[in-house]
Amino acid sequence: MRSSFKGGVHPPEEKGLVKDSPVVDFPLSSRYYVLLQQHLGAPSRAIVKSGENVKKGQTLSEPMGFVSAPVHAPTSGTVKEITRMVHPVTGLLGPCIIIDADGKDEWLEGLPAVRDPFTMTHDDLMEAVRSAGVVGMGGATFPTHVKLSPPKGKTIDTFIVNGVECEPYLSSDHRLMLEEPDRVLNGARVAMKILGLEKAYLAIEANKPDAIRVMEQKAPPEIQVVSLKVKYPQGAEKQLIKALTDREVPSGGLPMDVGAVVQNAGTCAAIWDACAAGIPLIERITSITGRGIVQPKNVRVRVGTLLKEVIDFCGGVKDAAKLIFGGPMMGIAQFTSEIPIMKGTSGVLVLTEKDTNISEYSACISCGRCVEACPMGLIPSTLSKLGEKGQWQKAAENNLMDCIECGCCTYVCPARRPIVHFIKHLKALSRSAGAKSKGA
Ligand code: SF4
Ligand code: SF4
Numbered sequence: 001m002r003s004s005f006k007g008g009v010h011p012p013e014e015k016g017l018v019k020d021s022p023v024v025d026f027p028l029s030s031r032y033y034v035l036l037q038q039h040l041g042a043p044s045r046a047i048v049k050s051g052e053n054v055k056k057g058q059t060l061s062e063p064m065g066f067v068s069a070p071v072h073a074p075t076s077g078t079v080k081e082i083t084r085m086v087h088p089v090t091g092l093l094g095p096c097i098i099i100d101a102d103g104k105d106e107w108l109e110g111l112p113a114v115r116d117p118f119t120m121t122h123d124d125l126m127e128a129v130r131s132a133g134v135v136g137m138g139g140a141t142f143p144t145h146v147k148l149s150p151p152k153g154k155t156i157d158t159f160i161v162n163g164v165e166c167e168p169y170l171s172s173d174h175r176l177m178l179e180e181p182d183r184v185l186n187g188a189r190v191a192m193k194i195l196g197l198e199k200a201y202l203a204i205e206a207n208k209p210d211a212i213r214v215m216e217q218k219a220p221p222e223i224q225v226v227s228l229k230v231k232y233p234q235g236a237e238k239q240l241i242k243a244l245t246d247r248e249v250p251s252g253g254l255p256m257d258v259g260a261v262v263q264n265a266g267t268c269a270a271i272w273d274a275c276a277a278g279i280p281l282i283e284r285i286t287s288i289t290g291r292g293i294v295q296p297k298n299v300r301v302r303v304g305t306l307l308k309e310v311i312d313f314c315g316g317v318k319d320a321a322k323l324i325f326g327g328p329m330m331g332i333a334q335f336t337s338e339i340p341i342m343k344g345t346s347g348v349l350v351l352t353e354k355d356t357n358i359s360e361y362s363a364c365i366s367c368g369r370c371v372e373a374c375p376m377g378l379i380p381s382t383l384s385k386l387g388e389k390g391q392w393q394k395a396a397e398n399n400l401m402d403c404i405e406c407g408c409c410t411y412v413c414p415a416r417r418p419i420v421h422f423i424k425h426l427k428a429l430s431r432s433a434g435a436k437s438k439g440a
Contacts, residue, residue: 387422
C-alpha cells in the first residue's frame with residue numbers, strides 16, 4: 001500500500017449505509033430541471049425555445065468558451081420554459097431549462113451511435129467528449145475536454161483514474177467500479193489514447209477491498225491498480241499525485257505542471273459512453289444517504305431530476321436536521337430539496353440532529369490543530385481571522401488560493417470556527433475585486 005501526503009484527517013467513514021447497496025434505477029420523472037451551468041468555467045447558452053419538442057440526448061445549450069460545456073435533454077418531451085431556479089452550488093438563481101417529459105423516452109435520431117473508439121482519431125475523440133458535455137463527476141465539474149488538452153510545452157506522462165472516493169458517506173464511485181468496471185477501464189483507455197500514454201494508475205482507497213479485487217481482475221496490464229492508505233482528502237488531485245508519484249504540484253499550479261492528468265472513475269465511464277456510443281452525460285449514480293434518509297440508496301438518476309423526488313424514492317426523511325449536496329466535508333448545505341440533480345452530484349446527505357454539530361463558534365485559541373491537519377501546508381487559523389475582517393489582500397499573501405476547501409481545518413477546530421466558510425468568503429471577495437479591476 002502506498003504512503004500518503006502530509007496533514008489530513010480521519011473522520012468516521014460512515015460508508016456502511018450504502019456501500020453494499022446495488023445501484024437502483026430511478027424511474028422516469030414527468031418534469032426535469034436542467035441547469036445551464038453544471039461545470040466550472042463560462043456558462044452555456046440555451047439553443048432551444050419554449051414549446052419546442054426535444055428528444056433524449058438532444059443538445060439544449062451551447063458552451064460560451066473553451067472552458068465550458070453543453071447540457072442535453074435527459075428524456076424526450078417539450079421545453080416548458082426557460083427560467084431561473086436556485087443553483088445548489090452557488091445558492092444564486094441560475095438559468096434553467098424545464099422539460100415536460102412525454103413518457104416515451106425516445107433518443108435523438110442516430111443515438112446511441114455504436115462505434116469503436118480505438119479506431120477513431122484524436123480529434124474525433126476529443127470532439128465526442130466535448131460535445132457530450134462530459135465534466136469532472138467527482139464534484140469538481142471541470143470540463144473534461146480541457147483536462148485532456150494539455151497546452152503546448154506541457155508534457156504529460158502520468159494518467160490517474162481517481163477511484164479513491166475519500167469523502168465520508170458517499171459510495172457512488174465504489175458501486176460503479178464494482179458493478180460496471182469495464183465502462184471505467186475502457187474510458188480510461190480512451191483517455192490514455194487521447195493523451196498518447198501507454199500506462200496509467202487506478203487509485204482506490206484501501207477501505208474498498210471488493211472494488212480493488214474486481215479492478216485487479218479486470219484491468220489490462222497497462223492500468224496499474226493501486227491501493228491507497230485511508231486518509232482524508234486522499235482523493236484530492238494534488239494529494240493523490242503526491243501519494244502516487246511523489247511529485248508536488250507547485251503553489252498556484254495545476255497537475256499538468258508536474259506531468260499528470262487525473263480523471264474521476266465516473267468521468268472515465270462518461271468518456272466511454274461519449275466515445276463508444278455518442279451518448280451525452282445525462283445520468284449518473286448518486287448516493288442518497290445519511291441517517292436522516294429512511295432507506296439510503298445508490299440511485300442511477302437523470303441529470304435534472306428534482307432532488308425531492310429522489311429523496312421520496314428513498315422513503316423520505318426522518319429526524320432530518322441538515323440537507324447537504326455532496327458529503328459532510330466538502331458538501332454544500334441546502335435550504336430546500338426543490339433543487340435538481342446535477343452532473344457533479346456524487347451524493348446527497350441528510351443528517352439528523354444527533355449527527356450535526358450546530359453550535360456557536362468562538363475565538364481562536366491558537367492550538368495549531370488546523371495547521372497540522374491542512375494538507376496544503378497553509379495556516380488556516382490566520383486565514384480564518386482575516387476572513388472575519390474580510391481582508392482578502394492579506395489572505396492572498398498567505399496563499400489563500402491554494403486552499404482546496406477540503407474542510408480538514410474546520411473538522412479539527414475545537415473552537416468550532418467555520419474556517420472554510422471564511423475562506424470561501426475571502427475567495428469570493430478576491431474574485432469580485434479581480435472582476436471589477438478587469439472591467440475598469
Ligand atoms: S485551509 Fe483549505 S486546504 Fe487547508 S485544511 Fe482548511 S480547507 Fe483544507
Ligand atoms: S484549530 Fe481552531 S482554535 Fe486551533 S488554531 Fe486553528 S482556528 Fe485556532
